[in-house]
Amino acid sequence: MTKRACGFVIFRRIRGMIEYLLMQVSYGEHHWTPPKGHVDPGESDMETALRETEEEAGLSASDLNIFENVKHELNYHVNGKPKIVVYWLAELLDPKKPIRMSHEHQAFKWLSLEEACAVAKYQDMQNALKYFNDYILKNLS
Numbered sequence: 001m002t003k004r005a006c007g008f009v010i011f012r013r014i015r016g017m018i019e020y021l022l023m024q025v026s027y028g029e030h031h032w033t034p035p036k037g038h039v040d041p042g043e044s045d046m047e048t049a050l051r052e053t054e055e056e057a058g059l060s061a062s063d064l065n066i067f068e069n070v071k072h073e074l075n076y077h078v079n080g081k082p083k084i085v086v087y088w089l090a091e092l093l094d095p096k097k098p099i100r101m102s103h104e105h106q107a108f109k110w111l112s113l114e115e116a117c118a119v120a121k122y123q124d125m126q127n128a129l130k131y132f133n134d135y136i137l138k139n140l141s
């Protein structure tokens, strides 16, 4: 059975720069991803993305401008099992709003596209970040 997770690639505009929020998990390989998590039974993808973002980063829907039509899907395998991760683009409305981490993460960073791609490590996550960055440059600048 395919696992499904959903979240937001969150960006902020600060000092004339675009920065992306990446969070480092406190377990396993301590990898970095945007806030996201598994879809619970009966939840829609968007409900999952909102719940996980609140739990993992302390940000609620009212903190974000969510671009519901701008999304990107990642497909990879975890322990031999397929996993789909859906990300929507979202802007943090107050760029200075503090991030409140849960026990699932040990660090977070606001990063430029290049820095975020270096930290994200996986090619498909890098492609997602570039896709969203292109959208911002073409439509939101």
Ligand SMILES: Nc1ncnc2c1ncn2[C@@H]1O[C@H](COP(=O)(O)OP(=O)(O)OP(=O)(O)OP(=O)(O)OC[C@H]2O[C@@H](n3cnc4c(N)ncnc43)[C@H](O)[C@@H]2O)[C@@H](O)[C@H]1O
Binding pocket: 005, 025, 027, 028, 029, 031, 033, 036, 037, 038, 074, 076, 077, 078, 083, 104, 122, 123, 124, 125
């Ligand atoms: N090793 C561990 N030890 C203790 N508790 C653990 C654990 N793994 C998970 N948990 C528990 O599971 C919960 C996570 O639940 P959720 O928070 O609901 O779900 P998630 O973000 O999708 O989980 P995860 O971090 O496992 O997913 P990812 O696909 O990024 O990452 C899964 C794997 O895929 C790899 N990966 C990530 N992105 C990838 C990509 N784009 N391509 C290929 N591989 C990728 C990662 O490096 C990682 O190895 C946590 O509360 C934690 O308690």
